[in-house]
Amino acid sequence: MKQRQEPLIFDLSREGRMGTTLPEVDVPEISIENALPEGGIRKDLPLPSVSELDVIRHFTHLSERQISVDSSFYPLGSCTMKYNPRVNERISRLPGFTSVHPLQPEETVQGALTLMYELERYLAEIAGMDAVSLQPVAGAQGELAGMMVVRAYHQSREDDARTTVLVPDSSHGTNPATAARVGFQIAKIPSNERGTVDIDALKGMLGPNIAGLMLTNPNTLGLFETDVVKICEMVHDAGALLYCDGANMNAILGKARPGDMCFDVMHFNLHKTFSTPHGGGGPGAGPIAVKDFLKPFLPVPVIEKDGNRYWLNYDKPQSIGRLHSFYGNFLVMVKAFAYIRMLGAEGMREVSENAVLNANYIMSKLKDIYPVPYDRYCMHEFVATAKEHKKRGVKALDIAKRLLDMGFHAPTVYFPLIVEEALMIEPTETESKETLDAFIQAMIEIDRESREDPDMVAHAPYNTPITRVDEVGAARKPKLTCFGE
Amino acid sequence: MYPDDVKYTESHEWVRVADGLATIGITDYAQEELGDIVNVELPEPGTVVRAHEAFGSVDSVKAVSDLLSPVTGEVVEVNEDLEGSPELINQEPYGTGWLIIVRMDDTSELNELMDSEAYERFVEAE
Numbered sequence: 001m002k003q004r005q006e007p008l009i010f011d012l013s014r015e016g017r018m019g020t021t022l023p024e025v026d027v028p029e030i031s032i033e034n035a036l037p038e039g040g041i042r043k044d045l046p047l048p049s050v051s052e053l054d055v056i057r058h059f060t061h062l063s064e065r066q067i068s069v070d071s072s073f074y075p076l077g078s079c080t081m082k083y084n085p086r087v088n089e090r091i092s093r094l095p096g097f098t099s100v101h102p103l104q105p106e107e108t109v110q111g112a113l114t115l116m117y118e119l120e121r122y123l124a125e126i127a128g129m130d131a132v133s134l135q136p137v138a139g140a141q142g143e144l145a146g147m148m149v150v151r152a153y154h155q156s157r158e159d160d161a162r163t164t165v166l167v168p169d170s171s172h173g174t175n176p177a178t179a180a181r182v183g184f185q186i187a188k189i190p191s192n193e194r195g196t197v198d199i200d201a202l203k204g205m206l207g208p209n210i211a212g213l214m215l216t217n218p219n220t221l222g223l224f225e226t227d228v229v230k231i232c233e234m235v236h237d238a239g240a241l242l243y244c245d246g247a248n249m250n251a252i253l254g255k256a257r258p259g260d261m262c263f264d265v266m267h268f269n270l271h272k273t274f275s276t277p278h279g280g281g282g283p284g285a286g287p288i289a290v291k292d293f294l295k296p297f298l299p300v301p302v303i304e305k306d307g308n309r310y311w312l313n314y315d316k317p318q319s320i321g322r323l324h325s326f327y328g329n330f331l332v333m334v335k336a337f338a339y340i341r342m343l344g345a346e347g348m349r350e351v352s353e354n355a356v357l358n359a360n361y362i363m364s365k366l367k368d369i370y371p372v373p374y375d376r377y378c379m380h381e382f383v384a385t386a387k388e389h390k391k392r393g394v395k396a397l398d399i400a401k402r403l404l405d406m407g408f409h410a411p412t413v414y415f416p417l418i419v420e421e422a423l424m425i426e427p428t429e430t431e432s433k434e435t436l437d438a439f440i441q442a443m444i445e446i447d448r449e450s451r452e453d454p455d456m457v458a459h460a461p462y463n464t465p466i467t468r469v470d471e472v473g474a475a476r477k478p479k480l481t482c483f484g485e
Numbered sequence: 486m487y488p489d490d491v492k493y494t495e496s497h498e499w500v501r502v503a504d505g506l507a508t509i510g511i512t513d514y515a516q517e518e519l520g521d522i523v524n525v526e527l528p529e530p531g532t533v534v535r536a537h538e539a540f541g542s543v544d545s546v547k548a549v550s551d552l553l554s555p556v557t558g559e560v561v562e563v564n565e566d567l568e569g570s571p572e573l574i575n576q577e578p579y580g581t582g583w584l585i586i587v588r589m590d591d592t593s594e595l596n597e598l599m600d601s602e603a604y605e606r607f608v609e610a611e
């Protein structure tokens with residue numbers, strides 16, 4: 001069923017219509033011109049005049065057209081759109097958590113500090129690292145913090161020649177962007193025929209100018225970098241540091257630890273792996289974890305424990321400084337803490353086992369019609385190609401759009417860049433076999449349609465309120481206001 | 486499909502040479518792979534570009550990609566029409582969608598590039 005278009009709430013506006021009736025003024029009225037300076041008074045305030053029922057219906061209609069993990073399967077590779085248990089939300093709404101103020105004296109927020117301190121310990125244990133900062137509020141900010149730590153480390157040793165950071169050609173785009181933002185040059189390492197870092201190429205690139213290597217493991221193809229220990233030795237022998245992009249931690253919880261793979265610094269995405277809400281602009285959390293020798297560079301404040309008392313230490317002369325007001329997104333930490341405590345060590349391992357099993361199940365059912373360029377067991381996600389479909393006039397984008405008609409969220413497309421017409425599928429651990437089978441069936445159906453009626457697929461979707469959005473127009477001539485030109 | 490008056494790089498740029506000046510663009514294959522191009526970043530005239538190094542970037546609805554120069558030299562002209570109409574690259578990649586003109590330092594760099602037949606084979610193997 002095609003949903004109808006929903007007008008903007010401004011278009012529902014009717015002069016004089018109101019949602020509330022204000023009580024009679026029971027104080028003397030004064031003129032606003034007398035109370036405020038002229039420059040402080042707006043002459044127009046174009047807010048919609050609508051009734052309460054208009055508002056309720058408008059936003060209910062909008063909410064009904066949402067495709068979210070609460071309504072449908074959401075195999076958006078690289079994003080780990082798993083279901084967030086409601087109990088985490090309930091816990092984070094307890095008044096003891098919501099009513100604390102960041103400016104309260106330390107003695108009165110010992111509970112909040114205890115939770116943060118313990119969450120740091122859990123994350124350090126999961127990562128195989130020594131120290132954690134919870135402060136970064138997004139994965140990209142975690143990367144920034146981590147690479148600032150790398151820069152601060154080299155600077156502390158007056159090793160100023162290290163100006164270049166290596167990234168694999170399969171890396172998340174944020175990796176080179178982060179390194180560039182911190183002031184490094186970028187050099188790309190090619191992938192080998194197994195879809196992992198080309199060791200020989202790496203050997204040729206390492207030298208006294210290299211500050212570090214940023215690696216995602218498993219990588220963005222969903223493949224485990226089996227040479228990681230060798231890579232680590234090579235990078236360390238060259239005097240550089242190894243950064244772990246922890247976006248794909250969902251594949252290895254309780255199974256393998258970046259610290260044991262000799263990574264020096266990493267970030268987590270609490271909003272991916274630890275089941276806090278994701279998307280819609282956050283709030284997220286991107287804590288970083290480091291080995292002991294990098295501890296002096298962590299952002300301030302650092303939570304310290306003396307006996308039974310927790311306190312915030314700002315006196316860290318080598319720290320990279322603050323990254324956010326106060327201490328990061330505290331309630332996101334509460335949700336991650338609840339999730340970790342609820343699952344425990346055994347539950348964590350099961351998360352990764354099921355995430356990997358689900359991805360391999362879908363891959364094995366689909367790879368005959370959607371070929372997988374690096375045909376190995378995958379980890380928590382896999383990348384297929386729609387190269388053959390493209391020859392029939394159906395691109396990866398069209399397949400993604402057609403999935404919307406079938407009630408599924410689209411997978412990630414055109415990433416990683418090294419796979420042509422990439423479809424990146426990550427089912428996560430929270431889906432049942434029935435759901436996975438329904439998705440597999442939909443993909444088989446779209447493949448059949450691409451043979452029988454490619455033009456139809458190329459113009460999908462048909463059941464959504466808007467068929468194709470004008471991405472080019474939006475990028476070239478963005479219209480950023482609803483009030484005319 | 487693959488004009489033979491230009492030479493090609495493995496990173497899908499083309500170069501057309503006349504009077505020591507090299508006009509550089511991206512190939513039809515590259516624009517097709519990138520999809521609709523929404524923005525182009527190009528160097529100012531007077532900038533020195535180096536072979537195999539990035540001289541700018543193209544931004545499409547799919548991705549941002551570096552543009553790698555096939556040759557070393559000084560930029561003498563930039564296609565200013567692209568600022569308002571980046572779609573020219575999609576429409577006429579070998580014509581009005583050209584990117585920059587470079588005064589070459591070393592014409593022997595052209596010997597490393599592919600001719601149309603070699604590029605056709607290269608694209609088919611991709």
